[in-house]
Amino acid sequence: MNLPFLIARRYLFSRKQKSVINVISWISLVGIAVSTMALIIVLSVYNGIGNLTQGLFNAFDPELKVESVKGKSFHLEDIDTLKMQNLPGVATFTQIVEEAAWATHRQNDAIVILRGVDERYPKATGIDTMLYQGSYVLHDNVNLINPETGLMQQQEMDYIILGSEVYYRLGLHANDNSPIALHIPRRGSAIGVSMDQAFNSRQVMPSGTFFIQQDIDSRYVLAHIDLMRGLLDYDRDECSSLSIVLDGSQSTQKVKSDLKRLIGPEFKVLDRFDQQPLYYKVFRSERLGIYLILSLITLISTLNLVASLSLLIIDKQHDISTLRSMGMPPQSIRKVFFLEGLLISAVGIAAGLLLGFIACFLQLHCGLIRMGDNFIVNTFPVAMRGIDFLYTFLLVASLSSLSVFLTTRHARI
Secondary structure, eight states: OOOHHHHHHHHHSSSOOSSHHHHHHHHHHHHHHHHHHHHHHHHHHHHHHHHHHHHHTTTTSSSSSEEESSSSSSEGGOOHHHHHHHHHTTTEEEEEEEEEEEEETEEEEEEEEEEETTTTHHHHOOOGGGGGEEEHHHHHHEEEEEETTEEEEEEEEEEEEEEEEHHHHHOOTTTTOEEEEEEOOOOTTTTOOSHHHEEEEEEEEEEEEEEEEEHHHHTEEEHHHHHHHHHHTTTEEESSSEEEESSSSOHHHHHHHHHHHHHTEEEEEHHHHHSSSSHHHHHHHHHHHHHHHHHHHHHHHHHHHHHHHHHHHHHHHHHHHHHHHHOOOOHHHHHHHHHHHHHHHHHHHHHHHHHHHHHHHHHHHHHSSSSTSSSSSSSSOOOHHHHHHHHHHHHHHHHHHHHHHHHHHSSSS
């Protein structure tokens, strides 16, 4: 066995002459373990929160979105939808017509983003399973009494599904049967002097409310695509965008590039990063910031290791003299204490990784720390990733090795 390693291992488990050295050695080991565990836990919780918020956005943002480069709308015949549907990786697509609108209900009003969707939209997004009030109905036939004849007759009725904040802003409640008016400015005409001249308007009824994410809940309202086309004076095949649903057999970037080649330069294909660039940039920046802050804390914790090694070298001066008299060169003696520092850091890192894994595992399966009943989830979300364990190991090991190397290099041996 390597003699310096054998001596270093002996020093690790032997009691020192001065008890304070034992205490500082344990403090340095515990400090490394705690900082390693903190890195794992914080990164895993941040991963869980990121997955949760991204999942909420994903309910509204398609995996891929096709828009026209010029103008707000395009005709479906401008794209070879049959070839697009048969592209490897594409499961289906839905048509979307989206525009800002003015919604009024009694004395309340709100500026909303009105999204008209077709019949395939619920299956593509699962939005119909995210309603916390009402049902997913956008168009239906209802029996109403004709005020002129007094007879019951069937009539078509348009419905909308509102974000929770829009719902409360308009003063709606569960037993409200009064209609909501939607107004969109007329296209291609000067502003009129009356509402009828300036706006296309429709009376609709609320059928449900969704609670997804604040930015979505405060702006979006779902309507039937035919209602939107009528409000915007669009043709029957005219739409604002196409929502592409993938089947998972191909990577998103490959399908994106294949789709770009198919539809040509007149259209752009947006993935989820392109659709929410600010959110993803902020999320990555915050993650990097947290990693750097915890790295600084880890660096500070290695100062205990420096103190422990310095005191150990002082404590072992008699052993150093004995080793030198036996012919061991100074480089080998320095290696003894270098390996001693590496062993302390290795035990601390291993303990920290294990404790971090156990804490995250218990939170994931037992929900030890709860968030309360007013949140989307009851417990703090956790998502462990192997890459985080690898990065944490490399970071703590690098900082500890550097501290140990500098300490033993400048020590008087």
